[in-house]
Amino acid sequence: MNLKLRLNLIITLLLATVLLLAAVMMIHNARDDVRAEVQSTATLAMHLLDAEILHYTSDFGWLRETDGQNSNSMFRLHSLGNVRHLRIEFFDANGRLRDSNIEGDKQEPASWLVRAMGFISPAMPEIRRKIFANGRMIGELVVTPDPSYEIQEVLGDIMGLLLLVAIFFVAVNALVYWAVGRAMRPVDSVMTALNELERGNLQARLPEFELPELAGISRKFNAMAETLEKSIHNNHRLTQQMIRLQEDERKNLARDLHDEIGQYLTAVHVDASAILNAKNIDGAKESAKAISVVARQMMDIVHDMLQRLRPSGLDAFGLSTAVTDLVNTWKQRNQQVTVNLDIPERLDDVEDETTAIAIYRIVQECLTNVTRHAHASQADIRIGIEGNMVRIDVEDNGRGFNTAELPSGFGLAGMRERVEGLGGYFSLESALAAGARINVELPLQESVGEKQ
Template identity: 85%
Template sequence: MNLKLRLNLIITLLLASVLLLAAVLMVHNARDDVRAEVQSTATLAMHLLDAEILHYTSDFGWMREAEGQNSNSIFRLHSLGNVRHLRIEFFDAQGRLRDSNIEAEHQLSSSWLIQAMDLLSPAMPEIRRKIFANGRMIGELVVTPDPSYEIQEVLGDILSLLMLVAIFFVAVNALVYWAVGRAMRPVDSVMTALNELEQGNLKARLPEFELPELTGISRKFNAMAETLEKSIHNNHKLTQQMIRLQEDERKNLARDLHDEIGQYLTAVHVDASAIINAKDIEGAKDSAQAISVVARQMMDIVHDMLQRLRPSGLDAFGLATAVTDLVNTWKQRNRKVQVNLDIPDNLDHVQDETMAVAVYRIVQECLTNITRHAHANQVDIRIYIVDAMLSIEVTDDGRGFNMTQLPSGFGLAGMRERVEGLGGRFSLESALAAGARIRVELPLQESSKETQ
């Protein structure tokens, strides 16, 4: 059930409840009013009838007239037809109806309101007056309160009011249906924009709506779509950079294998052939010594290649030793730069391999960027663990750069993606001629926190 029908149903139930309560109150009030009106009429009528009965019982001439008229119009009750609230009947001594102010064809049919009032209140008692003449009872006068006419008048008023309420009810429902439909019209625009996003159209945007609530949704949606577009664009760019980086790495490895390893293998082959063809032991020793030197050089080259692919000290000696060795090696190549390294004693307790490799690579990338771009004189590296968060801060006093024009290389983007992939936070601060500061926060895994 959509929102419009749901609101109309709620309003219908509310109005129906109010209408039912109003009907009960109206019936209750009408009952009291009708009783008071009929009781007043009955009291007045009884005063008049008592006076009439007194007159008849003191003058017996009317009996002869009544006998001549077959006793059907002793009190001339048929002439009191305009007394609508009372049913006045005269019964003879045998209980037969002789006269009445209401003819049978003029009696009102019982309506729902009369039945409801009969249920809500007890019937009004009838009034009886026995008529005696000359010491004998000649009949009985019965006055029965008859609220039918009064109730019919109340019923007419209630029906008029109910008609007005029905018109109001229909008008309110129609107005609510139209207003909600008009207010919910922008939902179609939202659904269209969401469908376009689902189908890959990242340019989908929402217009500015009239309602303030929908205007906020529009702005948030457009900001989300813009962020999503930038994120996907950056991911595509990062993917291309990663592919290019992989190809460069493969090219470097192929060149090293061809230029370095291939050259040394050729030298080993020549020296081995010389040993085989040696005429004396001294010549063989010289060739064997040359092979030993070449083998050590090949081992150094293979070690450097493996270090680029995977830091071997990380598995053998732990994260703290691997980072310290990385920084010391960098210091040997950049002797003019003063490096301050602060590493906690419990850094080796980081057992998660992905986390350890990330810390190592982040420090390595920071040092590489400082070598290439910063031209710094001092570098401060601080790693610490606080509240189950491992933090890395790398600060240099180099030439810095404008934050509105970040370097387009893979280094910063790669670090950010690596950190965010582990659920961490990456921040960069820099200004021209003011150095740079990189701060990384990584959440520790449960195993690392328990070890601490």
């Protein structure tokens, strides 16, 4: 069931409940009003009839006049037909009806409201007056309250009110249905935009809606779509950079294998052939010495290649020694830059291999950036363990750059992706001629936290 039908159903139930309560209250109030009205009319009628009876019982001439007429019209009750709230009847001494103010064919069927009033309200008692003349009873006058006419008037008022309520009910439901339909019309635009995003159209945007609530949704949706578009674009760019970097690394390895290892293997082959063809022991010794020198050079080249692929000291000596060796090696190659390294003794407690490699690669990338871009004379590297987090701070006094226009290289983006992929925090602060500061926080495994 959609929202419009739900609102209409709620309004219908609310109006029906209010209408039912109002009907009960109206019937209750009408009952008391009808009883008071009929009782007042009955009291007034009895005062008049008592005066009439007193007059007739003090003058017996009417009795002789009516004897010849069978005493059918001694009170002329038929002339009181306009007294609608009372039934006035005269019975003779034998209990036969002689006169009444209501004719039999004018009796109207009781309506549902009259029956309801009779059901919820006790019947009003009859008023009887016995009439005596010359010491004998000649009949009985019976006055019965009849609220049906008054109730019919109340029913007419209630039906008019119900008609007005029905018109109001239809108008309110129609207005609510129209207003909700108009207010929910932008939902179609939202669904269309969501479907476009689902199909991969990152250009989908929502218009500015009139309603403040929907306008806020529109702004947030457009901001989310823009962020998603930028994120996917950056991911695509990062993927392409990773592919290019991988291909460059493979190219460098292939070049090193071809240029360096290939030449050395050729030299080894030549010297080995010389040993096989040597005429004396001195010539064989010279070729063997040459093979030994070439083998040592090949070992150094292979070591450097393996170091680029994965730091060997990380597995053999631990993270602390590997980072220290990395910084010392870098300092030997870049003696014009002063590097201050501060690492804790508990750095080897980082047992998770992924986190340890991330720390090593972040320090390595920061040193590479100092060499290639910063042109700094000093760099400070601080690594600390605080609770269950590893904190890395790298700061240099280089030329800096505008953070709004980050370099297009893979380094910074790769560091950010690596840190955020491990659930960490990465921040970069820099300005032109003000150096750069990188802050990284990486979570440790629970087992490491327990050790601390």
